[in-house]
Amino acid sequence: MFENLTERLSRTLKNVSGRGRLTDDNIKDTLREVRMALLEADVALPVVREFVKCVKERAVGTEVSKSLTPGQEFIKIVQSELEAVMGEGNEALDLSCQPPAVILMAGLQGAGKTTSVGKLGKLLKERDKKKVLVVSADVYRPAAIKQLETLATDVGVDFFPSNVEQKPLAIVKAALEYGKTKFYDVVIVDTAGRLHVDEEMMGEIKDIHQALNPVETLFVVDAMTGQDAANTAKAFNDALPLTGVILTKVDGDARGGAALSVRHITGKPIKFLGVGEKTDALEPFHPDRVASRILGMGDVLSLIEDLERNVDKKEAEKLAKKFKEKKGFDLEDFRSQLQQMKNMGGMMGMLDKLPGLSQLPGDMKDKVDDKIFMQMEAIINSMTKGERARPELIKGSRKKRIAAGSGTQVQDVNRLLKQFTQMQKMMKKMQKGGMKNMMRQMKGMMPGGGMFPGR
Template identity: 90%
Template sequence: MFDNLTERLSSTLKNISGRGRLTEDNIKDTLREVRMALLEADVALPVVRDFVKRVKERAVGTEVSKSLTPGQEFIKIVQAELEAVMGDTNEALDLASQPPAVILMAGLQGAGKTTSVGKLGKLLKERNKKKVLVVSADVYRPAAIKQLETLASDIGIDFFPSSPDQKPVVIAQAAIEHGKRKFYDVVIVDTAGRLHVDEAMMDEIKAVHKIANPVETLFVVDAMTGQDAANTAKAFNEALPLTGVILTKVDGDARGGAALSVRHITGKPIKFLGVGEKTDALEPFHPDRVASRILGMGDVLSLIEDLERNVDKEKAEQLAKKFKEKKGFDLEDFRGQLQQMKNMGGMMGMMDKLPGMSQLPGNIKDQVDDKIFVQMEAIINSMTSKERERPELIKGSRKKRIAAGSGTQVQDVNRLLKQFTQMQKMMKKMQKGGMKNMMRNMKGMMPGGGMFPGR
């Protein structure tokens, strides 16, 4: 996420971090670099101009805190201004209304609106403990209604049926009435993708908005369209009273122009980021955490939240008990660790939130391929329970059977067993309390250091 911007800003700010004092002269070059980095990231020009001006005003002649060097103080100012341009704090959904609270979703075609409806429904159900109903008022796109119905079924939220021969206003009204009768907390209305220049379609969504009277009107927009995302949101906001923005496909956006432009241009907060294809890949937008990630400082708070949400506490306690009783770490435990990692968005999802990851050489990042974890899990799944408990049993003919059963090669099975042996050794060191030894051995587990031999 925003890799190009992170790389450029990190190297630029590193050059000033050792300066003795901040003056207009010695920050001039750095500010020029920051300006170029933001423009290359497709941040809107008015946003760049205002951002650079504010950083300069705060930096020149600034009182430096005793605990910071002038260079560190400058980085702190850049971070604070990044947060300010994106909205200072997370703005949660305002659901404090007479139930059901109605959320209306608007946006262009192909922005990921219907998927975002499902993700948001799942988030409200699981994290906010809300009873959620979703409905599709998209009567134009073939199979749009069926898509939402399938999605709702997959994630376990209720779907209100509609059909393409109905009017969107009628669909929305019927769903909300049903929501009132059945005591739903939230009704999410999905609408058809439309362009702000299409008057007939804009009139239609205004009519839906009037009848639905939503507490939240969210504009769903593709982050990869850069500053155009902010300009489109602004045009929509002039026709429809938006309350916030959902930025989708952020995981594929190496630039970050949309995230840094939306608030300044529209005056509306980004409320959520779509960070992947999975139904739980929707994150509340925290400007301070995103600013930290942009500057290569990671996002440890979000990582901790991911751990708390996704780690199976029962399995973790079982593993801890095994450790206490000095029982060995077997392939069943290894599979459990792989599954937990997958639930947290894979290795890349975790690495993105760790501090300093922007400094990793590109060749090491390229070796971290989450597909290898899928392959590893498939290999373990093809073993018998006895083989998982006692990996030393896995010899020639067993390896061939496991490879055939998992659709892999014998060398893939050998690679997995080698990786497992390394993990087992590390776990033994942890049991003995040799944390220093374990940390030394961690180097061998990292990409490029032996965890992914031959890749």
């Protein structure tokens, strides 16, 4: 997300960052570039106008002229105004009420409501230790109820059964009553997708809202619709008292216009970002971290949280113990590292949160392809336990068998073994305490050095 905007803004702000002093002229040129970058990112025009006006007022004021590094001060102003546009801080769900707290999900067809219900259920169960019940009041879309039931089973939350013969209002009332008698902390209600111009359907969701009196009414919207996402959210907000927005499919949106427009146009905070298809791909929205990512400064805090949440502590301790005892690093360990990386959203998911990614050449980014890591794991899975422990056993006929078993070529097996040997050498250097040697080894594993081969 924000790939295009990050690239454009980084280039523009780089020109101003080294300036000894800022004048009306060079601020004007930079602001013109910033305006163009935002419009190309499909940010709504009123938002762009307001943003540029605020930056200009602060930039030509005393704030910059008194600074020893005016260029850097200007970038700080841009960052602070980006945060202001998206909301000052993370606005968590307000579940402080007599249980069960009801969360009502609304949105257009195909926005990803049902998937978001599953993701949110998992997040509340695992992070907040809540007892969660989910229910579908979507009696219009074939298989919608079954889809939510399957998702609920996958993420380990309870599902309240419903069927297409029932009325949505009757379903939600029964689910709420059940939630009360069984002492659930949270009841999440999935509703049918509707258009804001459809008066009958909008009337139905208003009735559902009135019957449930939810503590949170979240509007789920597809980020890839750009500024239209903000306009649709506004139309829904006029009909329903929304408390927040979930932006879905942000991993497929290189522009980021929706994230920058929603708060300004609706007055409602973005509470979560849907960043992939996996059930744990739902992130709380932090305006300061997102602003940092837009300006190419990375999002190290979110990366640390990902590590704490997804890294298998037992596996990490096992590897650390091996390391301490100077035992060899084998293919089982290598596979374990690949799996941990996959749990964190893959290599691109991690790199996206590291500072300076926008400065990497495009061809280098292209080589960081998560499919390669999946292929590596498939190759290791195709080996016997003995082969994983002693890779030197893997010769001609074994390579052919491993390639056939993993649906790859012998050269792919050779490449993996070569990369593994490089990693093994690096681990030995680390065990000997030779940091400089280890860094030299790592250089060879960076793009261009063979770790991320082009296809």
